Amino acid sequence: MGVPPPLRKLKKFVADCLSCGSSGQVPMSPTGVQLYIQDRYVTIDNGLLQLTLSKPDGIVTGVRYNGVDNLMEVLNREDNRGYWDLVWNEPGGPGIFDVIKGTEFRIILEDENQVEVSFTRTWDPTLKGTAVPLNIDKRFIVLRGSSGFYTYGIYEHLEGWPDFNMGETRIAFKLRKDKFQYMALADDRQRIMPMPDDRMPGRCQQLAYPEAVLLTNPINPDLRGEVDDKYQYSCDNKDNKVHGWISFDPPIGFWQITPSNEFRTGGPVKQNLTSHVGPTTLAMFLSAHYSGDDLVPKFRNGEYWKKVFGPVFMYVNSTWLETDPQVLWEDAKIQMQIEVDSWPYSFPLSEDYQTTEQRGSVSGRLLVHDRYIDDENIFADSAYVGLALPGESGSWQRECKGYQFWTRADPYGFFYISNILSGDYNLYAWVAGFIGDYKFDSTITITPGCNIDLGDLVYEPPRDAPTLWEIGFPDRTAAEFYVPDPNPNYANRLYLDHSDKFRQYGLWERYAELYPDGDLVYTIGLSDYTKDWFFAQVTRASGQSSYQPTTWQIKFQLDTVNPTGNYTLRVAIASAALSELQVRFNDLQASPAHFSTGLIGRDNAIARHGIHGLYWLFNIAVQTAWLVEGENTIFLTQPRSLSPFQGILYDYIRLEGPSDSD
CATH class of the missing domain: 2.70.98.10 (Beta-galactosidase; Chain A, domain 5)
Structure with a gap:
């Protein structure tokens, strides 16, 4: 080697x-191994x-x-x-x-x-x-x-x-x-x-x-x-x-x-x-x-x-x-x-370990088409592109029996994945800046020495209409939101003035300290998600070993409501821990909620100082009867509250409004 x-x-x-x-650059043992x-x-x-x-x-x-x-x-x-x-x-x-x-x-x-x-x-x-x-x-x-x-x-x-x-x-x-x-x-x-x-x-x-x-x-x-x-x-x-x-x-x-x-x-x-x-x-x-x-x-x-x-x-x-x-x-x-x-190594001798000659490669270029951003295809700059066992779109993040092979696309969307073990795979991808998951339609069979060129692939992310407003940046983490400084009594000095400040202990307790009299209210056009959107929607302590649900509000203006138009709320979640997201439009008392995820997630990322876990994407068709002209409020409730660690880390939220054709 x-x-x-x-x-x-x-x-x-x-x-x-x-x-x-x-360092390995030394005289060899005169007698070898x-x-x-x-x-x-x-x-x-x-x-x-x-x-x-x-x-x-x-x-x-x-x-x-x-x-x-x-x-x-x-x-x-x-x-x-x-x-x-x-x-x-x-x-x-x-x-x-x-x-x-x-x-x-x-x-x-x-x-x-x-x-x-x-x-x-x-x-x-x-x-x-x-x-x-x-x-x-x-x-x-x-x-x-x-x-x-x-x-x-x-x-x-x-x-x-x-x-x-x-x-x-x-x-x-x-x-x-x-x-x-x-x-x-x-x-x-x-x-x-x-x-x-x-x-x-x-x-x-x-x-x-x-x-x-x-x-x-x-x-x-x-x-x-x-x-x-x-x-x-x-x-x-x-x-x-x-x-x-x-x-x-x-x-x-x-x-x-x-x-x-x-x-x-x-x-x-x-x-x-x-x-x-x-x-x-x-x-x-x-x-x-x-x-x-x-x-x-x-x-x-x-x-x-x-x-x-x-x-x-x-x-x-x-x-x-x-x-x-x-x-x-x-x-x-x-x-x-x-x-x-040096990977794959040439020296392991198990017949189950495949050498370079027994592996293959896949190449291509990934483009993104979102007509509400650009009429032309967009290069999938730095996209994650990988092969994993066949499954549904996005199934790679829950796949746990086979092998996976990943790379990052270049600024023009070109990718090359080498040294893939022989077998059947699907090709998956996701692109920062766009929601959802890409999956290539056909199963890819890798054989020894193969070099498969897939050519241009086009990902069309979920989209029905133009963006009315958005919160965050779709990158599958909550890193862009407000992460507070730790309680000085519970700090790890390594992460003071560090880009990974989310790794500090006890940040979940800081929410109630920052919002002592009520839950977070975010106003589109006035609020700044880097300062005004807490990185995790957590429960609120209410006495010793007792916790309360929290309800966040998003306030926004609509000059008009098109009664025949299509409105969609897209909520991308970076992590969930034994939680539920209930969404209500302009009626906090609506029962049942206009939308509910049901119980989701066991990531435990809040307790374990992670800024992300498994990715979830929910696409909510919004009935025009739920909206009003003037000020609207979306209520986001996380009702599960048995512990301080139940909660949601949002990745990105977007409201789409009617297109010109609606």
């Missing part, structure tokens, strides 16, 4: 700042690091690197250091957390350039009810001259096996807390983190849910008064390529690099956990976070299923210079790009 030419000079420059063994097998352990050594795995469990018990005997948390039990896990349940049964332990060890390849080993666990009917009905093969790979190791897994549910749900699967690495205390997720998301002991009684105050605590007596006094919550460090899949931890003594970085999103569920904007206090770093493949039950795969009627998760790369680097976390972080980003550019 070579370094692409554009990165060679940059990689060499950073490598000059790093110690031997930090060595495999040592003992009764209970397997050790793989390439001269740069030693990876020790329990046998036959396949748990990472140790990583020896740069003079440190073990980067894993040595105070933890061996099966609580580096492991694959999943959460599953029988239909209607409770969730079961399972650290995946193999029962059989195999050597797949052993030579001086590469060692690949396998730890498998095979299901049989005697395990019904006690183990997830999957065959699981965990693989680990160490390459010569590589400062890290790869891991991937193959999950298989055979035809006729029992039904089950799988709520989560991932890899977790728990590092030494005495060394790894600095976390980095992005250029502007890095910080010294609390210690895991800071979450013990006497050092913190429990907040509204177990994951969030206020640090009252932390080991590091500089962190006193801050909130710690692992969900504050979530990340969209599209941005979640490298994250990890840095030790200052000695200066070492431990990084989790994900070179492709194809095996993650939910598409490019699905949010997942990354690193958090522990110190813990995660490779999330499948989860219900920010989506709820919609992204829990459910296996029924003995269906056959197989999927490869990974490989992901665990990269380590170090420096002998005065410790500067930016040096290690910048090197990790370069290595991440090398891994991305």
Whole structure:
């Protein structure tokens, strides 16, 4: 796996700042990769690091690197250091957390350039009810001259096996807390983190849910008064390529690099956990976070299923210079790009992992036609275009069993999706600035080596008439609306004066403080949605553990009402959490409401500091009898109010009025 030419000079420059063994540009071990097998352990050594795995469990018990005997948390039990896990349940049964332990060890390849080993666990009917009905093969790979190791897994549910749900699967690495205390997720998301002991009684105050605590007596006094919550460090899949931890003594970085999103569920904007206090770093493949039950795969009627998760790369680097976390972080980003550019890898040996030759590509150009904006087609600038399993328009965001392949179109709408696994797909797209989802009419069959050019595709977003008014910008997030500053007693200093200020704890409580005497009223033509539209329609506290529904108002003027014209209210929702949207026109007491979504959403994005979850679009035909000449009021009621976290994050609202032809 070579370094692409554009990165060679940059990689060499950073490598000059790093110690031997930090970047892959180092003398190879004179004996190559060595495999040592003992009764209970397997050790793989390439001269740069030693990876020790329990046998036959396949748990990472140790990583020896740069003079440190073990980067894993040595105070933890061996099966609580580096492991694959999943959460599953029988239909209607409770969730079961399972650290995946193999029962059989195999050597797949052993030579001086590469060692690949396998730890498998095979299901049989005697395990019904006690183990997830999957065959699981965990693989680990160490390459010569590589400062890290790869891991991937193959999950298989055979035809006729029992039904089950799988709520989560991932890899977790728990590092030494005495060394790894600095976390980095992005250029502007890095910080010294609390210690895991800071979450013990006497050092913190429990907040509204177990994951969030206020640090009252932390080991590091500089962190006193801050909130710690692992969900504050979530990340969209599209941005979640490298994250990890840095030790200052000695200066070492431990990084989790994900070179492709194809095996993650939910598409490019699905949010997942990354690193958090522990110190813990995660490779999330499948989860219900920010989506709820919609992204829990459910296996029924003995269906056959197989999927490869990974490989992901665990990269380590170090420096002998005065410790500067930016040096290690910048090197990790370069290595991440090398891994991305090398995808799909050529070295994994499972027959279920498809190489470049077994894959195909799709290209084309996406245009948008909205005659009320432009008579000509509009380039779908930066559109998200992807392939996922066949389904309805927009179904990709809830798809959770297959693979997905996404790209961004260029400014002219041209797109190219490469390295697509063989199989049948639909092509989906969505474009910031326009509501709704595009789906190509025909199923696309990918065969090895194919290069399918779809030509020009035209998306016609939902539209019946000209825009009378609009609130927000249709980009599937609530980021453009008003996000308040946090209560200073519950702040995370990382996000003060930060573009991601929505990641602060407790913002739901700020609504009642900003609107103490009544709910939000927004006046078209006078109000500014960046200042006057609160980012989330939440419940209102009314005493201890009691909450009230909220009703927002949109006021607007109509000079005339065309009795035979078509009026449409389009409401795009960026997230919903056990909520309901009731819409009434000029009559707050209308019963039933003129429109109701019914109960929608389990995203929990409000509690977990997400600015979006699953996308919903509702197109409401407005009867002219509901409208009046002069001032009109639309009432938006969210009546579900059992908790502070029930609510709606709006993306965009638009009222369309009659066209000239009406």
